[in-house]
Amino acid sequence: QVQLVESGGGLVQAGYSLRLSCIASGRTFSIYAMGWFRQAPGKEREFIARITWSGSSTYPVDSVKGRFAISRDNAKNTVYLQMNSLKPDDTAVYYCAAQPISTVGRDPRLEGTYDYWGQGTQVTVSS
Numbered sequence: 836q837v838q839l840v841e842s843g844g845g846l847v848q849a850g851y852s853l854r855l856s857c858i859a860s861g862r863t864f865s866i867y868a869m870g871w872f873r874q875a876p877g878k879e880r881e882f883i884a885r886i887t888w889s890g891s892s893t894y895p896v897d898s899v900k901g902r903f904a905i906s907r908d909n910a911k912n913t914v915y916l917q918m919n920s921l922k923p924d925d926t927a928v929y930y931c932a933a934q935p936i937s938t939v940g941r942d943p944r945l946e947g948t949y950d951y952w953g954q955g956t957q958v959t960v961s962s
Contacts, residue, residue: 836861836862837859837860837865837866837933838859838860839857839858839859839931839932839933839951839952839953839954840857840858840860840953840954841855841856841857841930841931841955842855842956843855844956844957844958844959845957845959846959846960846961847958847960848960848961848962849960849961849962850920850921851921851960852918853918853921854916854917854918855915855918855929855931855956855958856913857871857913857914857915857916857931857953858911858912859914859933859951863912865936866935867887867888867889867934867935867936867939868886868887868888868892868933868943869885869886869907869933869934870882870884870932870933870934870948870949871884871885871905871914871916871929871930872929872930872931873928873929873958874927874928874930874955875924875926875928878927880930880946881896881927882894882896882943883903883905883916884896884899884903884905884916885905885943886905886906886907891907893905894943894944898924899918899925902918902919902920902921903916903917904916904917904919905917914931916931918958921958923961923962924960925960926958926959927958928955928956928957928958929955929956929957929958930953930955931952932946932952932953933950933951933952934948935950935951938950
């Protein structure tokens with residue numbers, strides 16, 4: 836089993852920054868990559884980025900390119916999402932997800948690629 840716990844969300848004004856953290860525990864050796872998704876009210880869950888433990892691969896999305904950055908600390912079993920120049924449209928619940936080794940090669944943009952999900956952390960950006 837793998838457990839994921841997100842933290843770092845909050846309420847900020849437009850233009851400010853936040854860094855989200857996601858700590859993985861349990862059978863972390865079985866994780867191939869970690870991804871971040873978000874879901875705004877009335878919208879479907881949206882893929883943001885993914886990073887692998889071994890190759891450090893990332894898959895940025897145009898809407899956050901140049902403002903968001905994904906990173907990881909393997910020793911701490913933690914993945915981060917640095918969010919700069921936040922906009923009101925970034926308001927959403929942000930989720931981290933773990934992709935197991937068994938799904939290597941699947942499209943990282945698809946929810947089904949990931950077997951484990953965190954509880955989500957709320958990010959609210961005021962104008």
